Amino acid sequence: MSSDPTRFIEGVLAILDEGRFTATYKFAVLLALIDLCIEYTTKTGSAPPMLTTAQIAEKVIELYWPQARAFEGAGVLRQNTKGQADILNRILAFQRRISRQGYPLLHEAKSRDPEGFKKLQLAVEWKLVEMPLPRLQNLGDRRSELLYVVGWDAGLRREQVEAAEFDNRILFKAGVADALARLGGLLRPLILRRWVDRVVAINRDALHDPGVEDFLFGCDRAHLAPLLPDLRDIQGGACFYCDDRLHGSSEVDHFIPWARYPDNSIQNLVAAHARCNAVRPVSTDRAGSCPPPPAAKNPARQSLTSDRRSR
Ligand SMILES: [Zn+2]
Numbered sequence: 001m002s003s004d005p006t007r008f009i010e011g012v013l014a015i016l017d018e019g020r021f022t023a024t025y026k027f028a029v030l031l032a033l034i035d036l037c038i039e040y041t042t043k044t045g046s047a048p049p050m051l052t053t054a055q056i057a058e059k060v061i062e063l064y065w066p067q068a069r070a071f072e073g074a075g076v077l078r079q080n081t082k083g084q085a086d087i088l089n090r091i092l093a094f095q096r097r098i099s100r101q102g103y104p105l106l107h108e109a110k111s112r113d114p115e116g117f118k119k120l121q122l123a124v125e126w127k128l129v130e131m132p133l134p135r136l137q138n139l140g141d142r143r144s145e146l147l148y149v150v151g152w153d154a155g156l157r158r159e160q161v162e163a164a165e166f167d168n169r170i171l172f173k174a175g176v177a178d179a180l181a182r183l184g185g186l187l188r189p190l191i192l193r194r195w196v197d198r199v200v201a202i203n204r205d206a207l208h209d210p211g212v213e214d215f216l217f218g219c220d221r222a223h224l225a226p227l228l229p230d231l232r233d234i235q236g237g238a239c240f241y242c243d244d245r246l247h248g249s250s251e252v253d254h255f256i257p258w259a260r261y262p263d264n265s266i267q268n269l270v271a272a273h274a275r276c277n278a279v280r281p282v283s284t285d286r287a288g289s290c291p292p293p294p295a296a297k298n299p300a301r302q303s304l305t306s307d308r309r310s311r
Pocket residue numbers: 239240241242243244272273276
């Protein structure tokens with residue numbers, strides 16, 4: 001890989017703009033690679049040299065999970081120009097088996113039916129191995145290995161993938177995992193934007209509402225509200241941004257913006273006035289204008305981290 005970050009980003013954008021795919025899988029796979037590279041970067045800063053197709057399948061399920069809900073009168077949004085994407089259908093079927101009314105949270109569904117989840121994961125893994133993973137990087141007819149090398153060719157059969165000897169590794173080219181982790185905050189919003197545009201284009205007939213991005217990728221704030229009292233305690237009753245006392249209109253905010261990196265752990269959550277949340281400094285390049293990260297400001301957060309994480 002080129003060590004020039006601009007060239008690397010241009011390469012990823014070329015993959016995004018390649019028009020052969022009918023489904024939205026390539027966006028999901030790219031986001032999964034970025035998120036996994038960030039998650040598996042060690043404390044000393046080394047990104048993982050490889051990932052497995054099982055890990056990618058699990059992450060892809062996580063990304064599509066909330067998208068299998070119905071969107072404001074339009075039903076479940078289509079993610080394929082030819083009907084619904086197979087992965088979405090499978091997730092939807094699993095969700096319906098878990099809960100007839102309402103949409104189950106992923107971690108609840110996993111713990112209620114671990115066998116069913118395992119089956120779903122295998123089916124999604126097969127879909128990814130069959131299609132997007134071996135072809136994602138190719139531009140037109142040109143075969144490219146900008147990001148990674150896989151040990152199988154297109155044309156593999158499902159039984160081969162489920163066999164024990166299947167080599168399920170995605171081996172990153174030199175420097176790629178590190179670049180994905182480092183540039184993830186920049187690439188993520190670009191990928192989300194294109195994914196949203198694609199879904200809007202596919203569902204043009206059914207959509208009148210511009211709130212699709214929040215629906216597909218927003219975090220569910222109602223789900224975070226119960227954490228408010230704990231966060232307020234950790235912060236000694238003060239707003240994270242202005243240090244004044246918190247009163248009625250306080251809310252839970254993501255310190256690293258959700259669109260840049262979707263992290264719901266307590267390390268990344270703060271209690272703040274609604275007004276401070278709205279005007280918070282987002283730039284990190286104006287020295288002194290950014291508050292310290294949550295764990296540095298309130299060390300009590302550390303002890304709560306492990307049991308609060310949703311995964
Ligand atoms: Zn405040």
